[in-house]
Amino acid sequence: MIVGFDAKRAFFNSSGLGAYSRNTIQLLSKYYPDNRYYLYTPTSKNAIDFTHDRNISIRQPETKTGRYLKSYWRSFLLTKQLEKDRVDIYHGLSNELPSRINRSHIKSVVTIHDLIFIRYPHLYKKIDREIYRRKIKYCCLAADKIAAISLQTKADIIEFFGVDESKIEVVYQGCNPLFYGKANNDTKKEISKKYHLPEHYILYVGTIEQRKNLLNIIRAVHEAGIDIPIVAVGKPAKYLQKVHEYIAQHSIDKKVHLLHNVLFDELPAIYQMAALFVYPSAFEGFGIPIIEAIYSGVPVITSKGGCFSEAGGNNSLYVDPDNIEELSFAINKVVSDNELKNRMIKTSLEYVRKFNDDAVARSLMNVYKNLIQHE
DSSP, X not given: OEEEEEOHHHHHOSSTHHHHHHHHHHHHXXXXXXXXXXXXXXXXXXXXXXXXXXXXXXXXXOSHHHHHSHHHIIIIIHHHHHHHTTOSEEEETTSOOOTTGGGXXXXXXXXXXXXXXXXXXXXXXXXXXXXXXXXXXXXXXXXXXXXXXXXXXXXXXXXHHOOOGGXXXXXXXXXXXXXXXXXXXXXXXXXXXXXXXXXXXXXXEXXXXXXXXHHHHHHHHHXXXXXXOEEEXXXXXXXXXXXXXXXXXXXXXXXXXXXXOOOGGGXXXXXXXXXXXXXXXXXXXXXXXXXXXXXXXXXXEEESSXXXXXXXXXXXXEEOTTOHHHHHHHHHHHHTOHHHHHHHHHHXXXXXXXXXXXXXXXXXXXXXXXXXXXX
């Protein structure tokens, strides 16, 4: 079988959709090595280097038009190249498929990560919302199969686009294998020194944006007088200004450590040194940081509803992300009760086995095989 992937983000996005794309490609290459995997990208110049397996090939525009008009190639010329390459399955890893894919002989799969732009339109520019809506609506109509990354995303696709449930498969995301192993003490000491980390801390990992509610963690800890510092790792957004204003207003700059340029391979050690992981996001497509924390042996507090219990299982704690008192109570409960903390860690580790590499790869390959078999 020849499987083609939309690999632009795999090569050029360091986190988020890029990390998902790289993990997916690497897992399938590892567990199903007899297939061939073609990675379609407008360019490979200055790309992230992750394609080391012999069954992976990079495909770029073959015509002058494609090389010059890269976005046009991705959207309107790619299907013709896929047909020339005799691709059996084409997988759009990040909410996109090329035009006319549904009029070719190629079976197509698209991963839909979330529809947050519909649920929280005020967080997006009007032009961006319209572009996302048009792209995803087309994908949902054109694809032979939709891979939703959670039950929540599946429900949203059905609700907002009227897609037949039988067309959608829930295929959970895996967790980067870096988080499976334990960092040694020397590595922890080195990273702790590099980022001036406190000995014990509450950890948050994610873009520092309004929807993810970092400020609510800071308020919960400060207003309840909880004597544990906070370490927040993530890309800054405009919302960071509100965070800085609150920190300055209450003179708690020594209690909040904001890290914006942490290397990905340093994250496991930062997770493993944390006393607690708190992730009170209003809404997510899935919530990979929850999985990363659990694999790292850290108890998790996250949000009620949505997809969060799919990632966190029965032994994480769930709160109303906008209820500061409830969040404070949950944090105090975990940090003051070692028996509870240890139970959360142990049972949650058992739960996340469903997100192990082999299970994720098998789930996605079953989607491919079923499409081929039903031609």
